Amino acid sequence: MGGGRVKLSDVARDAGVSPATVSRAIAQPDLLSPETLARVRASALRLGYLPDGAARALASGRSMTIGAIVPTLDSAIFARALQAMQATLAQSGYLLLVASHEASPAAETQAVRALLGRGVDGLMLVGAERAPETTALLKASSLPVVLTWCGDGHFTAVTIDNALAGRLAAEHLIGLGHRRIGMIVGHLQFNDRQRARLDGARKALVAAGLSLPESLVVEQALTLAGGRAGCAMLLGLDAPPTALIGGIDLFAIGCLEEAHARGMAVPDDLSVVGIDGLDMSAHVSPGLTTVHVPTGRIGNLAAQTLMAMIAHQTVDRERVLPVELVVRRSSQRLTGS
Amino acid sequence: MGGGRVKLSDVARDAGVSPATVSRAIAQPDLLSPETLARVRASALRLGYLPDGAARALASGRSMTIGAIVPTLDSAIFARALQAMQATLAQSGYLLLVASHEASPAAETQAVRALLGRGVDGLMLVGAERAPETTALLKASSLPVVLTWCGDGHFTAVTIDNALAGRLAAEHLIGLGHRRIGMIVGHLQFNDRQRARLDGARKALVAAGLSLPESLVVEQALTLAGGRAGCAMLLGLDAPPTALIGGIDLFAIGCLEEAHARGMAVPDDLSVVGIDGLDMSAHVSPGLTTVHVPTGRIGNLAAQTLMAMIAHQTVDRERVLPVELVVRRSSQRLTGS
């Protein structure tokens, strides 16, 4: 077994039809008479026929495969988006080919090249910033591409307004009377999502007559430990902030832990707001106030958009999904100190 | 652009060599003279040549693609394992084709069929339990397959001793004097990992002259909310347990939250132990005692094993990675009540 894999011609012979007919039975059943179709299907089933994807892809020019390149799979955010994409795609017979670049533009270029070479029918990317070479590759391929989280005004995109997310977080804290607000963000290099969130928060502060000086912003690796470390740095300042914004929820949760470890009470001694709306954020204590991002929807829509583009339907240039402030226990009015 | 994609024969013409030579320049550069190789490479670069994966796969029988089927991508565990796999594979030019089955054996069969059809060179699956049809498909294909987390004694596997993990958790609590121990597990249907962990814990209790009656075991969806709900049920019992084991860390963290919400102190009023060793578990408060599982290593090794099998090297039938109890603050000696 395994040796003599059943091929289309075997099914054709068994069913007493031509290879073309078997091919049609698979791809365009309506073209066949019901009897022929039934006969072919019976043969295929009996022989255990499985079409060869490579051959189909070569002959038809379509691989029924979508590529996705994310910073890392090891992140609740991207994992959820990919799961949603995968689930949506699977319903239409598409498979997901994934790659990660771990915040390296060069690795992203590599990944794009690899996926393009594999003949994916569409490509999902995260963010709008990338090496010019990557963009050139993408354009030259004229392949359906969907950007997620951030758009660049050129490629089709399914995004959120990251600046708005930052602003909502900041305005919430400002409204609670906070004046010194700190923020922990991911490394800004090759991460336009974090840059936009920071910018949005800063603009909101400025608009309120306040500011977000560099001294109150710390860049950290996108982990819970990074959040704790950032929190520790900010709280160690001579004039520590009374409220903290996490560029991702994980940072904010890290702040919760760090504050707890230092014997500070949240929200009494420190208010904390995150951005992302992880499931977990609703369950930590105190419950985390956060700007909710429809992560799963981004994945679903990216998949749908890609499939629509493949089918040559017109799609929105950029679909901006709503973000929403979810107030929980981790933030409260600044008590007169 | 996009219209006239550069093909191998174009490069051949440009470099003044035969197509065969260009093919060799890509796949077996040592066979060519340095000058020819350089010339071909220059042409390829100048023309922006990208080999067609489908054609290569069809002609060579290898797709340079590995398939992975997991219950869901939306889980810290599988996301990390896949990230590790992907990273390992990428170094050797392999790409990861992923699918998820969301705890449905039928969906897994579908996924296997889809991946087999795509001509993956190897396949990673989670757990040993599956529809007979799936196993038959796998065997008939005689494709390199690696099972993860649980082995079945037949397919090659990279596993951990789930029963041992359950036992370690239970023995730890028994050693601390706990007598009534409850456990929250994932739905046991189509989840041999959870069954093994439960079994291991139960055996440890029995070995200590105790027991783990059905009334102290609750099945929940594999989420933090599931952990909270399970904890609530167990604590609502007439004679509630003094210690809880989470079949996954997420459950244990849910227990922490639920206990906190009820005004119970962990570990003073309740000891909690998890299994998995998530990063997060070190940072929640109190720090979670857990049985650490080398999740990333599973992914790395699965990838390496698969590549070794593809290269016809001999590999271990089943590689069992060590699990280890990590004691933190969430568990303590039962105080005489």
Added chain:
DNA sequence: CTTCATTATGAAAGCGCTTTCAACAAACGT
């Protein structure tokens, strides 16, 4: 009863690459 669609099927030409197999040249040993 002829003509023109319409429908169902087959023949055959590839899709872009890999890989024997063969050819040839150069280097080797004796």
Added chain:
DNA sequence: ACGTTTGTTGAAAGCGCTTTCATAATGAAG
């Protein structure tokens, strides 16, 4: 100097499928 390796390259036959294009058969229309 001659048979033999060794090293490079090319010719050509596919890999298993899709897809025009052509053909045959059927029915509708004139």
